[in-house]
Amino acid sequence: MAEVKIQAESRTEFGKGAARRIRRDNKVPAVLYGHGTDPVHITLPGHDTMLALKTANALLLIEVEGSESLLALPKQVQRDPIKNFIEHVDLVIVKRGEKVQVDIAVHLEGDAASETLVVLENASILVEAEATHIPDGVTVSIEGLDAGAQIHASDLQLPAGTTLAVEPDTLIVNVTAAATAEQLDAELSEAEAEAGIEKDEPEAAEAGEPVSAS
Template identity: 90%
Template sequence: MAEVKIQAEARTEFGKGAARRIRRDNKVPAVLYGHGSDPVHITLPGHDTMLALKTANALLLIEVAGGESHLALPKQVQRDPIKGFIEHVDLVMVRRGEKVQVDIAVHLEGEAVSDTLVVLEQPSVLVEAEATHIPDGVTVSIEGLDVGAQIHASDLPLPAGTTLAIEPDTLIVNITQAQTAEQLDAELADAEAEAGIDRDEPEAPAEAEEPVSAAAE
């Protein structure tokens, strides 16, 4: 994984008011910590940070103006729940060659046989890898798999230098029988019954009335 260089500034103001002023300048308050050192409070450029953090487990080279450079991984990213912009970032310092544990995404390729349901039980897996060689994800094929087939963590084709940090028998993908429309409707009816929801029965079509003829005098 390539390093993303970001120019940062040392931060001396703290609190909600200071954080709001930083965000108004299109910057992001952040904290660097790890390796037993004191936390380093910094300010990151908003646009560059947003682009860098689009990649999971982005490896960042933080260059603090007038200070040191730090290699870091995002630990926690706080976003505005409505607008989605980054409000704060916690970064953990790492060293070249150091092993770290991170979650990487599981990607599926291919198609299982017809009338099956592919259940991705674990969309990501915890692995251990060198901080400078974290894989973007792991891809596993489900091509031609039939009902009852399963893929466990030990079946994942991890790149060299990357090892599992979860139990090898952890279920990742499960191939089951797809439900019929009747089964789905029955499950929905049961769920509605448990919730106390009554289905409105369709009204029977009204019978056509015989035309009334005028009585002859």
């Protein structure tokens, strides 16, 4: 994974008011910590940070004027729930060659057998890898899999140097038979009954009353 160089500024103002002023200047308040160092409060350029964090587990080379450059991974990214802009970033300092644990995405490729339902039980998986060689994700082929097939963490083909950080029997993909129309109707009826929804039955014709055949 390529390093993304970001020029940061030291930050001496704290609190909600200071954070709002920083964001008004299209910048992002952030903190660097890890490896036994005191937290370093910095300000990041908003646009560059937004672009860098579009990549999961982005490896950032933080350059602060007057200080040594530091490699860091995003630990927590806070976003505005409505506008989705970045409000704050927690960054953990890493060293070249050290192992870190991160979640990587699971991507499916191919098509399972007809009349099956593919359930991705875990869209990401925790792995251990060198901080400078974190894979973008892992690809899983479901081509031709029949109902009843399962893929576990131990079945994943991880890149060299990357190892699982979860139990090997963790279920990743589960292939089941697709529900029939009758099963769906039965499930719907059961759900309606539990919710207390009663269907109106068609009124029967009274005795002696002619029934239209149209």
